[in-house]
Amino acid sequence: MSRPDILQLGPYPDWDQTPLDAAFTMHRLDLAEDADTFLAEVGPRIRGIATKGDVGASRRIIAACPALEVIAVYGVGFDAVDIETCRARGIAVTNTPDVLTGDVADFAVAMTLALSRELVANDAWVRSGDWSRKGAPPLGRRVWGQRAGILGLGRIGEAVARRLAAFDMTIAYSARSPKATPSDWRYIPDPVALAEASDILILTLAVSGETRHIVDEKVLDALGPNGMLVNVARAAAVDEDALIRALAEGRLGGAALDVFEGEPDLDPRIPDLPNVLLQPHQASATMRTRKEMGQLMRDNLTAHFEGRPLLTPVP
Template sequence: MAPPVLVLCRLAPDTLAEFADRFRLLDFYASALPIHAFLAAVAADGDPPRVVLVFGGAPIRVGAELLDAVPSLRCIITISAGLNHIDLTECARRGVQVANAGGIYSADVADYAVGLLFDVLRHVSAGNRYVRRGLWTERGDFVPLGSRIGGKRVGIIGLGNIGSAVARRLEAFGCVVSYHSRRRKEDVPYAYFPSARELAASSDVLVVACALTAETRHIVDRGVLDALGERGVVVNVARGANVDEAELVRALADGRVAGAGLEVFENEPNMPPELMAMDNVVLTPHQAVFTPESMADMRRVVVANLEAFFAGEPLLTLVE
């Protein structure tokens, strides 16, 4: 019999079909039960699952509540790179293994971050709206002028897989890259700043690419935004709560920063309505990771982790 896998994340039909060929899926989103009733039924199954697939938008956070509800679980596999929806301490205490997506999304998210930066600096989306509204023929050339990306001082918060990929791409455009992270990295050529505020003060652009932890929640606050200054641009491809959204809205409205490219938000899919009316802000619906290539990589990594777990072998992307 195929081993059971608890599924607490929405998966595309083709992904579900591929997984269903190998495993017995206990899919919450295919059930009409409320989450706690569903988990109770899963726990009472004659062959309860030892592994669960989750994502940041799962209906229940991975922690003591879930592990108490389904005590058979011994492995958490998240299809995201981020881990802020998982209580790693509780999992470690109970001997539950955790695997994430590793670096499979890094290239696509880095591409997207650079695209957002180009859009904000060169007013691509704003220009598109201008043309579609018929304003080019009615009013003439679009203003204000965009800004060149080459030579910009780009500060990156979080020089992990994604931040490093952003840095390499922007170096090719002639940008001067520096960074802030938990610790200095000895093997990179970029200048290191011990705080986000110091990094912002030496940057024209701030790219947020760090994990969301207690220490990085609102790491971009009013002080950092003021240090970035009135010509500065913020690009966030990390998590919405890495940026103090209310302070960013105020800074944009007051002209204390010049623009923003935002892929993530604090309370998705909701966002401050003030952002909708700002032509110097580019808003996208948390879609940077979604390409056919990255989805194929995700399926490959998830299947490899599941097969490794059931074979008693090391997980491919074990979080340690």
């Protein structure tokens, strides 16, 4: 029996690439010298696409694959996949939820602590000799007992909230509808009102046309000069230009960012801001989680081509 032809849109670690190559006939669009020529050649044979959350699958790529049956996303976010086209054509889409929830939640808390207590700046203070030359660095901000706002209370948002509750923080959240949560968690559907009720606003929501730039100038101003923003979701959830201006003008106290528009190329204004903590899209970046993500992606592809139910289909 011939192996299914899979279009691969980005690189994977060897521990994923080797079993992918063994189980499927992989066609590496990411290595093609001319993407259009490559797609025209292999597109008619493609039955599956293996991609990443931030890469997705555009309408152009999907259109080039008339026999496409399934798109497997390595990651929880699927906003970069043209879901409308997939639904219209009956193309299944899968992602890798749950296996990365804990690590992303840990990372959100780590960023919150690092930003509040100036851990990176203080490390540099010691290494540079400023401690001996200038004395103690500027004071940080308290975390425990503060007000946390969770914008998007899905799996990851709930895991973040549980961790922050252990810091005796009050929890408020925004979601499409109220969730079954501890009685002291407050539901605030409006993002501006949520920001007003928060000292630290943490973004864990999925991005769609409805939520793109949901964190705009109004939300940032509501969070205010003493407030902090932590984003482990998608860059598109934030109006990045408005964020840069709010930080530069002191209308927002600080931001910890793991995602950026156009990453890995940053807006050149961002690294010059003194009140930001920057990370290279690392929220799920532990070896164990990445291996589990790859396994789940492959398991979804295998299940589809064996005629079994998908493990984690996108609704």
